[in-house]
Amino acid sequence: MNEATFLKIGELAKQTGLAVGTLRYYSDLGLLQPVQRGDNGYRYYSHDASQQVEFIKKAQTLGFTLEEIKQILDVRDRGEKPCSLVQSLLNNKIKQLEIQIKQMTLFKAELEEYRSAWTNNPSPESKPQEVCPLISSVSLHSASLN
Known part of the structure; x- marks a missing residue:
C-alpha cells in the first residue's frame, strides 16, 4: 500500500470541515469506508471520500437521518440508483x-x-404549595x- 496516495482521517477532516470523531463515527456506522487500515492502525481514505462526506452532509440538510443515509448508500453499493x-x-x-x-x-x-x-x-386563588x-x-x- 502506498499510503501517500490515500488520505489520513485528519487530512479528510481538514478537507471536509468535520471533526475526526465525526468521521470515525460515520466509519463505524458504515457510511464512510476507509480504503484500508495501515499497520499503524490509521484509517486511510480515498480522495473521493470528501465527496461521500459532502453527500452525507447534503442529505442531512434535507432532514435524512444517518440510518436513512446508510439505506441510500447500501442501495448505491449494490449497483442500483x-x-x-x-x-x-x-x-x-x-x-x-x-x-x-x-x-x-x-x-x-x-x-x-x-x-x-x-x-x-x-x-x-392559590394553595401555599403551588409554584x-x-x-x-x-x-x-x-x-x-x-
Missing part, C-alpha cells in the same frame, strides 16, 4: 411534517386559550404535545 428510495423517504418526511404542523397549530391555539383565560384572571396557580390550573390531559 437509490433515487426511488430517496423520493419515498422524502414523501414520508413531508407527511410527518404535515402531521407536526397540525399538532403545532392545535398546540398554539391551546396556548392562546390559556393566555386569554389568564389575562382575564391573572391571579387565581404558580396559573400552571397548576392546567389539566395534564389537555396539553396537545405531551
